[in-house]
Amino acid sequence: MAKPMTKTQLVAALAEEMGAEKKTASAALDAVVSIITKEVSGGGAVTLPGIGKIYCRERPERMVRNPATGEQIKKEADKVVKMTIAKALKDSVNA
Template identity: 40%
Template sequence: MNKQELIDAIASQTGQSKAQTGETLDTALDVIRKNVAKGGSVQVIGFGSFSSGKRAARIGRNPKTGEEIKIPAAKTVKFTAGKAFKDAVNEKK
C-alpha cells in the first residue's frame, strides 16, 4: 500500500474528502518527523513508538575493492511496534 492508497482507504472509512484526509495525514507525519528530529519520541498506544537513536562511527569495507573506509557516526530513526500491533500481525487464522 502506498501513501495515496492509504489516503483513499482512510477517506472511505471516515467519510472525509481525500483532500482533507491527505492534509491530515501529511500534518501527522510532519509532527512525528519534527519531534523525532529534535530527539523526542512519539508514542501511539496500541500502534507503536517512533524515536531516534545513535549509531557510532565504525570502520567498514568497500565490497568491490576490499579497502577499509570510515563510516561516520549517524542518527537513526527507530520504530517499535506496540503489543496490539504485534498481536494483530501474529494472529493465527
C-alpha cells in the first residue's frame, strides 16, 4: 500500500494543476478545509463533486466494553464525522 500524500505534496500537486504558486495553492486548500470544518461542525453537510459527501451524524448513548477489564461502561451520546464516497470515485478506483 502506498504512503498517504502529505499536505506539502498535495499543495505542490495542486499548485501544478492550477498553474499557480505553492503559496496560492496552500491558501486555497486551507480555505476549503476551513469551509468544510465550519459547515460540518455546524451540523451541515458538504458535497465535493466526484469525491463524496462529508457530514456529521449523532450517535446515541450506548453501553461499551473496556477491552482491558471486560467492564461494561455507559458511553454518552456524541457526534461523529462520516463520509460517503461518490460512485464516480469508486468506479475510477475499480477500473
